[in-house]
Amino acid sequence: MNHYLKGLYLLGCFLLAGIIVACGGEDQSEITEFVRPVRSQHVFLTGSNQIRTFSGTARAGLEAKLSFKVSGTIQRVFVKVGDKVRQRQVLAGLDPRDYDLQMQRAEAALARAKASARSAAADYSRVRALYENRNASRNDLDKGRATAESSRAEVASSAKELELAQLQLGYTRLSAPAGCYIASVPVEANENVRAGQTIMEVVCGSRLEVEVSMPEAFIARVKKGSAVTATFDAIPGIQFSAIVTKVGVASGRTGTTFPVTVQLQRNVPGFRSGMAAEVTFRFEGRKGEARILVPSVAVGEDREGRFVFVVEEIEGGMGIVHRKPVTVGELTAEGLEILDGLVDGERVVTAGVRRLHDGRKVRLMDDA
Numbered sequence: 001m002n003h004y005l006k007g008l009y010l011l012g013c014f015l016l017a018g019i020i021v022a023c024g025g026e027d028q029s030e031i032t033e034f035v036r037p038v039r040s041q042h043v044f045l046t047g048s049n050q051i052r053t054f055s056g057t058a059r060a061g062l063e064a065k066l067s068f069k070v071s072g073t074i075q076r077v078f079v080k081v082g083d084k085v086r087q088r089q090v091l092a093g094l095d096p097r098d099y100d101l102q103m104q105r106a107e108a109a110l111a112r113a114k115a116s117a118r119s120a121a122a123d124y125s126r127v128r129a130l131y132e133n134r135n136a137s138r139n140d141l142d143k144g145r146a147t148a149e150s151s152r153a154e155v156a157s158s159a160k161e162l163e164l165a166q167l168q169l170g171y172t173r174l175s176a177p178a179g180c181y182i183a184s185v186p187v188e189a190n191e192n193v194r195a196g197q198t199i200m201e202v203v204c205g206s207r208l209e210v211e212v213s214m215p216e217a218f219i220a221r222v223k224k225g226s227a228v229t230a231t232f233d234a235i236p237g238i239q240f241s242a243i244v245t246k247v248g249v250a251s252g253r254t255g256t257t258f259p260v261t262v263q264l265q266r267n268v269p270g271f272r273s274g275m276a277a278e279v280t281f282r283f284e285g286r287k288g289e290a291r292i293l294v295p296s297v298a299v300g301e302d303r304e305g306r307f308v309f310v311v312e313e314i315e316g317g318m319g320i321v322h323r324k325p326v327t328v329g330e331l332t333a334e335g336l337e338i339l340d341g342l343v344d345g346e347r348v349v350t351a352g353v354r355r356l357h358d359g360r361k362v363r364l365m366d367d368a
Contacts, residue, residue: 035318037363039351040311042215043292045344050283054260056212058232058275060203061263062178068094069171071194074187079200081185085176092187092199094172103165110158117151124148180204183273203273208264210242210277213257221283222247228262229280234272241265242279292342293335299328300353308342309349309356311364321349323358 044050072094079091127144130136180202187199210230214222226244246261262279300307306328309321326341342348349356356362 035361035363036352036355037365038311038321038349038356039365040319040347040349041295042345042347043294043338043342044215044218045292051280052218052283053278053280054212054214056210056277056279058208058210058230058268058271058277059273060181060271061209062180062204063183063201063273064177064180064204065198065201066091066174066177067196067199068174068193069195070094070099070168072098072172072192074189074191074193074199076189077185077187077200079182079185081182083182085180085182085202087176087178089176090173091176091182092174094193096169096172099165099169099172103162103169106158106162106165110155110162113151113154113158117148117155120144120148120151174199176202176204178204208268208271209245209261210264210279211259211261212279214248214260215257216251218281218283219247219258219260222260222281226281228282230262230264231278231280232268233276233278235268240268291329292338292344293332294338294342294348295350296331296336298348298350298353299326299336299338308338309353310342311347311349311362313347313364317364319347319362319364321356321358321360321362 044052075093075095077092079085085091124144124147127136127140131138131141181204183201183203185200187193187197193199222244224244224247228242228244230240230242231238232240242262242264244260245263246259248259251258294308298308300309305325307323307325310324311319311321313319324341327339329337329339331337349362352362
Protein backbone atom coordinates (compact mmCIF):
# COMPACT_ATOMS: atom_id res chain seq x y z
CA MET A 1 0.00 0.00 0.00
CA ASN A 2 2.82 2.37 0.87
CA HIS A 3 4.48 1.71 -2.49
CA TYR A 4 1.17 2.44 -4.22
CA LEU A 5 0.77 5.83 -2.43
CA LYS A 6 4.38 6.77 -3.17
CA GLY A 7 3.79 6.02 -6.85
CA LEU A 8 0.70 8.24 -6.94
CA TYR A 9 2.62 11.02 -5.17
CA LEU A 10 5.51 10.90 -7.67
CA LEU A 11 3.09 10.86 -10.60
CA GLY A 12 1.34 13.96 -9.24
CA CYS A 13 4.64 15.77 -8.84
CA PHE A 14 5.61 15.05 -12.45
CA LEU A 15 2.23 16.27 -13.74
CA LEU A 16 2.45 19.47 -11.67
CA ALA A 17 5.98 20.17 -12.93
CA GLY A 18 4.84 19.69 -16.54
CA ILE A 19 2.00 22.18 -16.07
CA ILE A 20 4.36 24.77 -14.55
CA VAL A 21 6.86 24.37 -17.39
CA ALA A 22 4.12 24.68 -20.01
CA CYS A 23 2.70 27.84 -18.43
CA GLY A 24 6.17 29.30 -18.10
CA GLY A 25 6.90 28.66 -21.77
CA GLU A 26 3.68 30.38 -22.80
CA ASP A 27 4.59 33.50 -20.78
CA GLN A 28 8.08 33.62 -22.27
CA SER A 29 6.69 33.53 -25.81
CA GLU A 30 4.69 36.69 -25.08
CA ILE A 31 7.71 38.71 -23.92
CA THR A 32 8.75 41.35 -26.47
CA GLU A 33 12.06 43.13 -26.68
CA PHE A 34 12.13 46.58 -25.04
CA VAL A 35 13.19 49.28 -27.52
CA ARG A 36 15.28 51.75 -25.52
CA PRO A 37 14.88 55.47 -26.27
CA VAL A 38 18.11 57.41 -26.79
CA ARG A 39 19.19 60.93 -27.61
CA SER A 40 21.62 61.55 -30.42
CA GLN A 41 23.13 64.27 -32.57
CA HIS A 42 25.09 64.65 -35.77
CA VAL A 43 28.78 65.50 -35.39
CA PHE A 44 30.79 67.58 -37.82
CA LEU A 45 34.34 68.66 -38.44
CA THR A 46 35.17 72.04 -36.94
CA GLY A 47 38.17 74.31 -37.18
CA SER A 48 38.46 74.49 -40.98
CA ASN A 49 36.70 76.40 -43.72
CA GLN A 50 33.53 74.50 -44.57
CA ILE A 51 30.72 74.56 -47.10
CA ARG A 52 27.47 73.08 -45.86
CA THR A 53 24.14 72.63 -47.65
CA PHE A 54 20.84 72.33 -45.81
CA SER A 55 17.39 71.52 -47.17
CA GLY A 56 14.46 73.84 -46.65
CA THR A 57 11.10 75.04 -47.94
CA ALA A 58 10.51 78.18 -49.97
CA ARG A 59 7.71 80.59 -49.26
CA ALA A 60 6.63 84.07 -50.30
CA GLY A 61 7.64 87.10 -48.28
CA LEU A 62 3.98 87.40 -47.20
CA GLU A 63 1.55 84.50 -46.94
CA ALA A 64 -1.87 85.46 -45.64
CA LYS A 65 -5.20 83.80 -44.95
CA LEU A 66 -7.91 86.32 -45.79
CA SER A 67 -11.31 86.37 -44.10
CA PHE A 68 -14.34 88.61 -43.66
CA LYS A 69 -14.77 90.53 -40.41
CA VAL A 70 -18.52 89.86 -40.46
CA SER A 71 -20.71 86.82 -41.06
CA GLY A 72 -22.97 86.38 -44.04
CA THR A 73 -23.66 84.62 -47.33
CA ILE A 74 -21.05 84.83 -50.07
CA GLN A 75 -22.61 86.68 -52.97
CA ARG A 76 -19.73 86.34 -55.42
CA VAL A 77 -16.07 85.30 -55.67
CA PHE A 78 -14.28 87.46 -58.22
CA VAL A 79 -10.98 85.54 -58.52
CA LYS A 80 -9.74 81.98 -58.93
CA VAL A 81 -6.60 80.08 -57.97
CA GLY A 82 -3.51 81.33 -59.78
CA ASP A 83 -4.85 84.84 -60.50
CA LYS A 84 -2.54 87.80 -59.96
CA VAL A 85 -4.30 90.64 -58.13
CA ARG A 86 -3.36 94.21 -57.32
CA GLN A 87 -3.48 95.97 -53.98
CA ARG A 88 -7.03 96.79 -52.74
CA GLN A 89 -8.63 94.79 -55.55
CA VAL A 90 -11.98 93.31 -54.44
CA LEU A 91 -11.67 89.53 -54.23
CA ALA A 92 -15.04 88.42 -52.87
CA GLY A 93 -18.25 89.90 -51.49
CA LEU A 94 -21.00 89.00 -49.03
CA ASP A 95 -24.68 89.71 -49.54
CA PRO A 96 -24.84 93.30 -48.22
CA ARG A 97 -28.62 93.69 -47.79
CA ASP A 98 -28.75 93.04 -44.03
CA TYR A 99 -25.90 95.44 -43.37
CA ASP A 100 -27.38 98.03 -45.75
CA LEU A 101 -30.63 97.96 -43.77
CA GLN A 102 -28.69 98.40 -40.52
CA MET A 103 -26.99 101.45 -42.01
CA GLN A 104 -30.31 102.93 -43.12
CA ARG A 105 -31.72 102.38 -39.64
CA ALA A 106 -28.68 104.11 -38.14
CA GLU A 107 -29.12 107.03 -40.54
CA ALA A 108 -32.77 107.41 -39.47
CA ALA A 109 -31.81 107.24 -35.79
CA LEU A 110 -29.25 110.00 -36.33
CA ALA A 111 -31.82 112.17 -38.10
CA ARG A 112 -34.24 111.74 -35.17
CA ALA A 113 -31.52 112.56 -32.69
CA LYS A 114 -30.59 115.73 -34.56
CA ALA A 115 -34.24 116.83 -34.68
CA SER A 116 -34.61 116.23 -30.95
CA ALA A 117 -31.41 118.12 -30.32
CA ARG A 118 -32.62 121.14 -32.29
CA SER A 119 -35.92 121.14 -30.39
CA ALA A 120 -34.13 120.82 -27.04
CA ALA A 121 -31.74 123.62 -27.94
CA ALA A 122 -34.66 125.92 -28.89
CA ASP A 123 -36.50 125.11 -25.66
CA TYR A 124 -33.39 125.83 -23.66
CA SER A 125 -32.96 129.21 -25.40
CA ARG A 126 -36.55 130.17 -24.54
CA VAL A 127 -36.23 129.10 -20.91
CA ARG A 128 -32.98 130.99 -20.55
CA ALA A 129 -34.62 134.17 -21.95
CA LEU A 130 -37.50 133.76 -19.53
CA TYR A 131 -35.10 133.16 -16.67
CA GLU A 132 -33.19 136.35 -17.49
CA ASN A 133 -36.51 138.25 -17.36
CA ARG A 134 -37.33 136.45 -14.09
CA ASN A 135 -40.27 134.66 -15.67
CA ALA A 136 -38.81 131.14 -15.18
CA SER A 137 -37.32 129.42 -12.17
CA ARG A 138 -33.78 128.19 -11.75
CA ASN A 139 -35.12 124.64 -11.81
CA ASP A 140 -36.68 125.22 -15.25
CA LEU A 141 -33.36 126.56 -16.51
CA ASP A 142 -31.37 123.57 -15.22
CA LYS A 143 -33.90 121.16 -16.67
CA GLY A 144 -33.74 122.82 -20.09
CA ARG A 145 -29.93 122.76 -20.06
CA ALA A 146 -29.84 119.06 -19.12
CA THR A 147 -32.30 118.20 -21.88
CA ALA A 148 -30.24 120.08 -24.46
CA GLU A 149 -26.99 118.42 -23.36
CA SER A 150 -28.60 114.98 -23.37
CA SER A 151 -29.87 115.58 -26.91
CA ARG A 152 -26.36 116.54 -28.09
CA ALA A 153 -24.96 113.36 -26.53
CA GLU A 154 -27.65 111.33 -28.29
CA VAL A 155 -26.62 112.88 -31.61
CA ALA A 156 -22.97 111.90 -30.98
CA SER A 157 -24.00 108.34 -30.04
CA SER A 158 -26.20 108.00 -33.15
CA ALA A 159 -23.34 109.27 -35.31
CA LYS A 160 -21.07 106.53 -33.91
CA GLU A 161 -23.75 103.92 -34.56
CA LEU A 162 -23.95 105.09 -38.15
CA GLU A 163 -20.16 104.95 -38.48
CA LEU A 164 -20.18 101.38 -37.15
CA ALA A 165 -22.95 100.38 -39.57
CA GLN A 166 -20.97 101.87 -42.46
CA LEU A 167 -17.90 99.88 -41.39
CA GLN A 168 -19.97 96.69 -41.17
CA LEU A 169 -21.26 97.31 -44.68
CA GLY A 170 -17.70 97.90 -45.91
CA TYR A 171 -16.57 94.64 -44.33
CA THR A 172 -18.80 92.74 -46.80
CA ARG A 173 -16.07 93.34 -49.41
CA LEU A 174 -12.78 91.41 -49.19
CA SER A 175 -9.76 93.19 -50.72
CA ALA A 176 -6.17 92.19 -51.49
CA PRO A 177 -3.60 93.48 -48.94
CA ALA A 178 -0.95 93.93 -51.67
CA GLY A 179 0.01 92.71 -55.11
CA CYS A 180 -0.44 88.95 -54.65
CA TYR A 181 -1.22 85.62 -56.25
CA ILE A 182 -4.26 83.61 -55.20
CA ALA A 183 -3.04 80.33 -53.67
CA SER A 184 -6.36 78.74 -52.69
CA VAL A 185 -10.09 79.50 -52.56
CA PRO A 186 -11.81 76.95 -50.27
CA VAL A 187 -15.31 78.52 -50.51
CA GLU A 188 -17.93 79.10 -53.21
CA ALA A 189 -20.76 81.53 -53.90
CA ASN A 190 -23.98 81.15 -51.83
CA GLU A 191 -22.02 79.57 -48.99
CA ASN A 192 -22.66 80.85 -45.46
CA VAL A 193 -19.46 81.87 -43.70
CA ARG A 194 -18.66 83.21 -40.25
CA ALA A 195 -16.42 86.07 -39.27
CA GLY A 196 -12.76 85.00 -39.30
CA GLN A 197 -13.31 81.94 -41.51
CA THR A 198 -10.63 81.57 -44.19
CA ILE A 199 -12.01 82.64 -47.55
CA MET A 200 -8.80 82.45 -49.55
CA GLU A 201 -5.03 82.25 -49.15
CA VAL A 202 -2.67 84.58 -50.97
CA VAL A 203 1.10 84.76 -51.42
CA CYS A 204 2.52 88.25 -51.81
CA GLY A 205 5.79 90.08 -52.03
CA SER A 206 8.59 90.13 -54.57
CA ARG A 207 11.27 88.80 -52.18
CA LEU A 208 11.07 85.07 -51.53
CA GLU A 209 12.24 83.34 -48.34
CA VAL A 210 13.60 79.89 -47.55
CA GLU A 211 13.60 78.41 -44.04
CA VAL A 212 16.10 75.66 -43.18
CA SER A 213 16.81 73.68 -40.02
CA MET A 214 20.36 74.25 -38.79
CA PRO A 215 22.12 71.68 -36.51
CA GLU A 216 23.27 73.00 -33.17
CA ALA A 217 26.91 72.46 -34.17
CA PHE A 218 26.61 75.29 -36.72
CA ILE A 219 23.96 77.66 -35.37
CA ALA A 220 26.48 79.74 -33.39
CA ARG A 221 28.41 80.37 -36.62
CA VAL A 222 25.44 81.75 -38.55
CA LYS A 223 25.19 85.53 -38.55
CA LYS A 224 22.35 87.77 -39.68
CA GLY A 225 23.26 89.44 -42.97
CA SER A 226 25.58 86.65 -44.14
CA ALA A 227 25.57 85.89 -47.88
CA VAL A 228 24.42 82.42 -48.96
CA THR A 229 23.21 80.74 -52.15
CA ALA A 230 19.98 78.83 -52.81
CA THR A 231 18.97 76.32 -55.47
CA PHE A 232 15.62 74.72 -56.33
CA ASP A 233 14.99 71.20 -57.55
CA ALA A 234 12.29 72.56 -59.85
CA ILE A 235 14.73 75.04 -61.44
CA PRO A 236 17.95 73.08 -62.01
CA GLY A 237 21.22 74.73 -62.95
CA ILE A 238 20.47 78.18 -61.45
CA GLN A 239 21.86 79.55 -58.19
CA PHE A 240 20.15 82.44 -56.43
CA SER A 241 21.96 84.83 -54.10
CA ALA A 242 20.36 85.23 -50.68
CA ILE A 243 20.91 86.94 -47.33
CA VAL A 244 20.34 85.50 -43.85
CA THR A 245 17.48 87.51 -42.30
CA LYS A 246 16.48 85.48 -39.22
CA VAL A 247 18.51 83.23 -36.92
CA GLY A 248 16.47 81.16 -34.47
CA VAL A 249 17.23 81.40 -30.76
CA ALA A 250 15.11 78.37 -29.78
CA SER A 251 15.31 74.84 -31.12
CA GLY A 252 12.61 73.39 -33.35
CA ARG A 253 10.49 70.25 -32.91
CA THR A 254 13.43 67.86 -33.08
CA GLY A 255 15.22 69.63 -30.23
CA THR A 256 18.63 69.60 -31.99
CA THR A 257 18.03 72.01 -34.89
CA PHE A 258 17.33 75.73 -35.09
CA PRO A 259 15.32 77.61 -37.77
CA VAL A 260 17.26 79.93 -40.07
CA THR A 261 15.52 82.10 -42.70
CA VAL A 262 17.20 83.51 -45.78
CA GLN A 263 15.77 86.00 -48.28
CA LEU A 264 16.46 85.76 -52.00
CA GLN A 265 17.76 88.87 -53.71
CA ARG A 266 15.77 88.41 -56.91
CA ASN A 267 12.58 86.80 -58.12
CA VAL A 268 12.42 83.10 -58.93
CA PRO A 269 10.69 82.35 -62.26
CA GLY A 270 7.86 79.88 -61.89
CA PHE A 271 7.96 80.09 -58.09
CA ARG A 272 5.40 78.16 -56.06
CA SER A 273 5.11 78.41 -52.30
CA GLY A 274 6.30 75.16 -50.67
CA MET A 275 8.92 74.33 -53.31
CA ALA A 276 11.90 72.31 -52.04
CA ALA A 277 15.14 74.30 -51.82
CA GLU A 278 18.73 73.82 -50.73
CA VAL A 279 20.74 76.60 -49.12
CA THR A 280 24.54 76.57 -49.09
CA PHE A 281 26.41 78.24 -46.22
CA ARG A 282 30.13 79.00 -46.11
CA PHE A 283 31.61 78.83 -42.63
CA GLU A 284 34.99 80.34 -41.87
CA GLY A 285 37.36 78.08 -40.00
CA ARG A 286 38.30 78.56 -36.38
CA LYS A 287 41.83 78.57 -35.09
CA GLY A 288 43.47 75.17 -34.95
CA GLU A 289 43.23 72.03 -37.04
CA ALA A 290 40.00 70.43 -38.17
CA ARG A 291 38.55 68.10 -35.55
CA ILE A 292 35.34 66.46 -34.38
CA LEU A 293 33.95 67.36 -30.96
CA VAL A 294 31.32 65.30 -29.11
CA PRO A 295 29.72 65.63 -25.67
CA SER A 296 31.85 63.83 -23.11
CA VAL A 297 28.86 61.67 -22.05
CA ALA A 298 28.77 60.19 -25.57
CA VAL A 299 32.10 58.37 -25.00
CA GLY A 300 32.11 55.14 -23.03
CA GLU A 301 35.05 53.06 -21.78
CA ASP A 302 35.55 49.38 -20.90
CA ARG A 303 38.31 46.75 -21.09
CA GLU A 304 38.53 47.13 -24.84
CA GLY A 305 39.03 50.90 -24.66
CA ARG A 306 36.99 53.99 -25.43
CA PHE A 307 34.03 53.82 -27.80
CA VAL A 308 30.90 55.56 -29.04
CA PHE A 309 27.64 54.27 -30.48
CA VAL A 310 26.84 55.42 -34.00
CA VAL A 311 23.19 55.33 -35.12
CA GLU A 312 22.11 53.74 -38.38
CA GLU A 313 18.70 55.31 -38.97
CA ILE A 314 15.75 53.23 -40.10
CA GLU A 315 12.14 54.19 -40.73
CA GLY A 316 9.61 55.19 -38.09
CA GLY A 317 12.01 57.17 -35.88
CA MET A 318 13.98 54.01 -35.09
CA GLY A 319 17.64 53.12 -35.47
CA ILE A 320 20.28 50.45 -35.00
CA VAL A 321 23.35 51.34 -32.92
CA HIS A 322 26.86 50.18 -33.81
CA ARG A 323 29.79 50.35 -31.46
CA LYS A 324 32.84 52.19 -32.85
CA PRO A 325 36.20 52.45 -31.06
CA VAL A 326 37.56 56.01 -30.92
CA THR A 327 40.74 57.81 -30.00
CA VAL A 328 40.13 60.87 -27.86
CA GLY A 329 42.13 64.05 -27.45
CA GLU A 330 41.64 67.06 -25.23
CA LEU A 331 38.51 67.90 -23.26
CA THR A 332 37.47 71.41 -24.28
CA ALA A 333 34.64 73.71 -23.29
CA GLU A 334 32.87 72.67 -26.51
CA GLY A 335 33.21 68.93 -25.97
CA LEU A 336 35.62 66.00 -26.09
CA GLU A 337 37.97 65.94 -29.06
CA ILE A 338 37.81 62.78 -31.25
CA LEU A 339 41.08 62.19 -33.09
CA ASP A 340 40.11 58.95 -34.84
CA GLY A 341 37.09 56.67 -35.28
CA LEU A 342 34.37 59.07 -36.47
CA VAL A 343 33.67 60.66 -39.82
CA ASP A 344 32.03 63.98 -40.62
CA GLY A 345 28.22 63.90 -40.40
CA GLU A 346 27.76 60.68 -38.39
CA ARG A 347 25.00 60.47 -35.79
CA VAL A 348 26.25 59.67 -32.29
CA VAL A 349 24.26 58.59 -29.21
CA THR A 350 24.57 61.24 -26.49
CA ALA A 351 22.45 59.72 -23.71
CA GLY A 352 21.99 56.11 -22.61
CA VAL A 353 25.37 54.80 -23.80
CA ARG A 354 25.93 52.47 -20.83
CA ARG A 355 22.68 50.57 -21.46
CA LEU A 356 23.38 49.76 -25.10
CA HIS A 357 25.16 47.00 -26.97
CA ASP A 358 26.23 46.61 -30.57
CA GLY A 359 23.34 45.98 -32.96
CA ARG A 360 20.58 46.97 -30.55
CA LYS A 361 17.43 48.60 -31.90
CA VAL A 362 16.63 52.00 -30.36
CA ARG A 363 14.02 54.73 -30.61
CA LEU A 364 15.38 58.16 -31.49
CA MET A 365 13.88 60.64 -29.05
CA ASP A 366 14.97 63.55 -31.25
CA ASP A 367 12.64 62.36 -34.01
CA ALA A 368 9.64 61.53 -31.82
